[in-house]
Amino acid sequence: MAKPRSNQSRLHVPEPPFRPGDSPDYSHISVPTMHTPHRPDPMCDDHETAEHALKLIRVMRFNGDTAGEWIPNLTPDIKRKMLKDMMLTRAMDERMFAMQRQGKMSFYMKSAGEEAVSVGHAQALLDTDMTFPTYRQQGILINRGASMLEMMNQCLSNSGDPLQGKNIPVLYSFKKHGFFSISGNLGTQLIQAVGWAMAEAYKNSDSIASTFTGEGATAEGDFHYALNFASTYRAPCIINVVNNQWAISSFQGIAMGEGESFAARGTGYGLATLRVDGNDALAVYAVTSWAAERARKGGGATVIEHFTYRKEGHSTSDDPSKYRPKNDAEVWPFGDPVKRLKDHLIKLGEWDEDQHTAYEKEAKLFVRETYKQAEALGTVDSGPQVDDFTMFEQVYADPPKLLLEQKEMFKRELG
């Protein structure tokens, strides 16, 4: 008879609760209605926020009311701007997605369902604060008044592309709007943002840095570097984890989401930690203001987990119905960020259905008109093109001789 193994371990591979064909039921995810936890002083000891990493900071109820200690002091004008920015972000995403499907550009990534994270966050920062975004925070650019035409030109790699065709669509760079050049390599900007923030502190500047990762890329070493260095040097920065539940086809459990929470990672590094309802634009604004104040006052970095849901595919190259139920986004218990802010403003008497429909139309029209202007400047394979020779530029400040020779070789190739 075989001896029983003394080692009873089994390889554990986390699986999402629902797959295609299942009827998703998220009743196990608690939606806190009491709007705890309390709002500590931004200069509190980091341990005082340990419980905040496990709870969920919310401001708006589903009926449009606000409750709790985190209600931000915002004028209706600012709230309307946030709503409009979110709507405009969504309208642009929809148009660009459709244009990709028509073959006008090679690729696109929407941020549907996550507009509150980018817009609410940007609204709470100063214009001089540098953001280190991933490819899903286009709402920051919209909020900061970047030219939509320039954004579209980048996506189309046309003759008006500020990056002259060097980068793939959506990987924007807008230094003038405090929006750091996006890299395809995940997680890398986290530690760079800490370095940027260290430089701000070194220069005695009043500015801070804010950096983003999805929950999937928290598994990269760079996330650890960022938390470690941010804590060691008390860097004035905000480290945002946008937990939208999905890293392409991998559910958040594959990134160790079956642990306490992503925000809780910060606790072990001695950082303040907050976990926020990412579909609640007012709550996102509130936690960002808190973290920015802490950073500016010398309290160091804060880790914020934005709990949200990626409503659509990862990118135009992805079909989510292959790995999750079709109606998953609809039954997700935290609702839609645009609808929630809309309901709140209506409740305040500062917005109504007619205004909403009118702005929806206005945004759509603006996006369509802007897109027309962009397409007139070319697409990646038709109309005015980026000069091919620009591909040899900006490799170095001064191109080395061997590179200049290659430019000549290419010239001969063209005949």
Place this chain on the structure above:
Amino acid sequence: MPQMSMIEAIRDAMDVKMTEDPNVLTFGEDVGFFGGVFRCTAGLQEKHGLHRCFDTPISEGGIVGIAIGMAANGLRPVAEIQFADYIYPGYDQIASEAARLRYRSNGDFIAPLTIRTPVGGGIFGGPTHSQSPEALFTHISGLKTIIPSNPYDAKGLLIAAIESDDPVLFLEPKRLYNGPFDGDHESPSVSWKGHELGEVPSGRYTVELGKARQVTEGSDITIIAYGTMVWVAEAVAKNMGISADILDLRSLMPLDIDAIEASVKKTGRCVILHEATRTSGFGAELMALVHERCFYHLEAPIQRVTGWDTPYPHAQEWAYFPGQKRVTAAVREVLEAA
């Protein structure tokens, strides 16, 4: 003129730049109070303050990552990686980020940082204190790769590196830190004291990046080398009594292709030396370039003398290191080829 070792010259270069430019700062593992495991930053913290010369966590990816963020934000960071053998955790940040930031943002953001790291063997360092990984970096467009062979060049090149708007990997042959080394491990070690290349001017001066140094001028053969191998080449030529055109590249990227081309067209014969492993080493690129440009001037096949395609061993240090014996044999073969 002050006499300096390579260590002192490197330290002096940082001191000069830190004094002159408040945006220059330096950091790395044990770089601060202690002054570096090779003393290259000794005294800098005391002189310039805790904020300008400081210790970091043991995290090469983190060190390079903060350097990029600082550089993009207008500073001129000089980051140290304790041994080139440990640079790999920082490779993603160097290859994907520092080298590509200017390009991918079309000049919107730049990364004017310098990464200093001790490189090379000849010190019984074994597999993880002797590597020469330069070819892994010369293959990265957007990055400059520099390697000095003496105190004078070390200071001038490092100042030029710090002032460069491009990211620079600055490789320091640790076998040359205290004195030149010609590969003869049985003869007593010598210091830089009294050596003419140990005479290092005070204050700021630069050695242009991308320019080779003519070590000796000759007509029979071109020997292309960098780092410690420059000294091996010089000793071999002297012992053989040949008229060799020896080039110390100093800068691998950008490369002084004009100097190489002019020399090989003159001599018609070429030997390439490096400590790094052979296959896909930088020598392969040099051979290809010489072949492309000087084919009709060549009178013999080009040879390269390199480390073997093995990890760097400990006990077999001198059987691995491409010393005078191996270089002499190659030079003789090239000279004698019809």
